[in-house]
Amino acid sequence: MGEVDPAFIQDPEHRPRISFTEAKGIPLIDLSPIAKTLHPSSDEVSAVVREIGNACEEWGFFQVINHGVPLEMRQRIEDVSRKFFAQSLEEKRKVRRNEKEVYGYYDSEHTKNVRDWKEVFDFTIEEPTIIPASHEPDDKEVTEWTNQWPDYPLELREACQEYAQEMVKLAYKLMELVALSLGLPGDKFHGFFKDQTSFMRLNHYPPCPSPHLALGVGRHKDVGALTILAQDDVGGLEVKRKTDGEWIRVNPTADAYIINVGDIIQVWSNDKYESVDHRVVVNSKRERFSIPFFFYPAHYTMVKPLEELTNDQMPAKYRAYSWGKFVTTRKQSNFRKLNVENLQIYHFRIPE
Template sequence: MVGLDEAFIQAPEHRPKAHHKHSDDYILSKEIPTIDLSSLQDPHSDKTALTTEIAEACMRWGFFQVTNHGLSLDLKRRVEKTVAEFFSLPLEEKRRVKRDEVNPMGYHDGEHTKNVRDWKEIFDFFLQDSTTVPASTVPEDTELRKLTNPWPQNPSDFREVCQEYAREVEKLAFKLLELISISLGLPGDRFTGYFNDQTSFLRFNRYPPCPNPELALGVGRHTDAGVITVLAQDNVGGLQVSRRSDGQWISVKPNPDAFIINIGNCMQVWTNDKYWSAEHRVVVNTSKERFSMPFFLFPSHEVNIEPLEEFISEDNPPCYKKYNWGKFFAARNRSDYKKLQSESIQIDHFKAA
């Protein structure tokens, strides 16, 4: 285990199994749906088939890929280039914009998932440069604070390119949110009011080669806390999704020109478990670094998350109790920052009795 600190080592039951070409333990799947968004270019086209595909993907998988999404691939490559340049800087320079326990944005090389350290380094920034969040996780504490993004001086175009990309991926996220709403039989703008002061952010991940990939994970098993995630990745691969039907880990074949979309906890709660927030993880390897760029669409801090009335009936009572998004967000950030002595917060903690 040369070079692998015990903080990175997963419990035996959560370690990735070795990849063998014909092993049933590692399935490179085409099952995860790929959805073509080209019909959105025609404002008069019938979207019924498209939203039906989305509904099926959200119920069965909680994950799908989109192609012909309209986001400039040239812009995506520009941001990938400047992000790679940032991660190649000396560690002491990257740590000049290091996150801390108050501000969760910036550089971090000590991220934890379920109290095990992830084999990666990251840079996070809020979509809105000044974002309002709760000052603490205490439910009775109503104090708020405004957080700003710490930007590195190098590369010189880092901030400009990253913010341009963030604005474009936000447009794609809201376009998908509208389609998801329609796929549920709701008006396209049903969720719009939850994002007046959104806490959305974009993350850049770098997963370096790992000396013992059979013991560690780039990101441990988890579900995403927010509404939806829009993920761009390179061609290395490593993302695995837990199949809803049997829990089997399915490896997602990378397509650098597509975006991977997954349902987050908020959407699962809003739809009272109709749409699925799938557990997923990232495996690493001994030889190749991997980069990915998830955009997390998050609501405003004051929004309370609970099943929507459209999905509640006498035969289908609420599966969850109400919780405040801002407090949940603050608690999740705290558990991501360092190892805690208690379990990190999950939506299962709000399951109705």
Template sequence: MPTAVDSTVMLPPPIEASTMVPPHLRPKPDTVKYLEDVPVIDLSPLQTPNSHDLADIVAQEKRKVARNPNMPWGYNESDHTNNIRDWAEVFDFMLNKELSIPASLEPDCQETSTLHNQWPENPADFRKVCKEFTQAASKLMCQLLELIALSLGLPADGFNRYLENHMNYSRINYFPICPSPELVLGKGAHKDHAILTLLTTNGVSGLEVKRKSDGEWLRLRPIPDSVVVIMAGVLQVWSNEEYECIVHRVVVNSEKERFSMVTVASPSYHVMVKPIQRIQVGRFLHVEERQQS
């Protein structure tokens, strides 16, 4: 028998085959285990922007700023991880006003291509809010990189030479409600590729990290006014594995939308990523001293 449907109710999108995760990789919403004793950085001055704007941007506006093969910045609803579509919508923008990179990946390429951000016209304050947030996040990022450099025996500005003409960027993630969260992932298992990532959320849990000892997935509890700092691949190489990047993923749920914003520190395009010589020598000497004592 037909029933009336309230047109004002927002129904979750249907599950498509491209988003379904193979059974052995699926999350288990009924058996969540949490990661305990996570070190916390208090970030009271740094607030998450109104990420709901991403969900509120109308389809026409999203199409205007959609990413394409020649434009890596903007809106996308079909990101894939390990060939499986993520249950997410994203909006990417770089922290520089423009960025010049080689026009191709050929080693001897002499032509350059200049990239710019794409911004929707509405909401009117979307660009302003994003800029204010990333300015605060960038300040924190610089402070963290100085502390990490000092911890590795480098001067505080030890990474600066690799960050001229940096490729730092931010991403707003919107993870819609999912009718069958056990079948999909907001973001599949992966390691971050850059230097480090700063992550803030709207307080809805979903970030999970993979424990190396047994492969178990552990959920992080969201903490108000805090940021998650994720070490990434470039830092692992620079530090000669003193810092290690972790495998992580994002799960979704059937009750609450999840929003997050990440700011990523990334070296300049022309930097050759390898262990920093001073760290290599320092680590070798440290090992020798231990063996002789």
């Protein structure tokens, strides 16, 4: 997967530590009480809402079981993912992403971020996805992002599309719980995702000969609303604990999904819920597979603290920003150097 950047090896902030704390603290939440009803007056549902709120506030991460996603559907997409990545590099690069085709295959040898020891296949949920044509503030033009699908495995496209719809349903369910935990109506966030820009990624982390010198994914925060992650039994995800800054390993739980709050929810909640740092460590002997779903709103969404959660005593902590321009800037910066810094939500923070 390419040589590790020597500067990276010498960077203690990004280099993985040899020891870590096992993730006994990351909440595991049973969603079975909401299978039939999401009425907040139900004691069982109220308990789930409290668990979600506590997890979002204290960790920014949690796992869910009894989530309603058919196991056979998850198994199918995991199987086709393994088949796709087992192909030769030449075959996979036939659907390699580029500035025009922003979704598809890429590996760490052909990205600026040589620190990431992995290869991926990305696809958008809404096809086409409507997005601003450029990052320039005054440019009102929009463009369409579409998927590239490989010839093999034949069933990959269907498996991905079917599974994606299950992720969308679960994401809406989780957003309802998040809304209720903030004291908002359950459907408060639904309108933001009417023309969603969400996408999904198939991840493959090959065995790394020097796992103490590299990361599968470096330390980062997710820019969207929610991320829903399926990981195999190899594991490797680590979360930076808010209380003391220690890296906590998220051990695999059979059939569970790992959920984390993204930057958009941090802004919407006016910092009540925080997007937290996480990373992926690699394994010297075993390959690892994972499938994250990134829940993104419509491109025309102006992301800002919700009026219901701000007042004179708790004023808005962020200026509004255009999600479409934000995500376009991020995508375009993957392929060429732009005349703007790679955006982060702290660029929109209002000084106290």
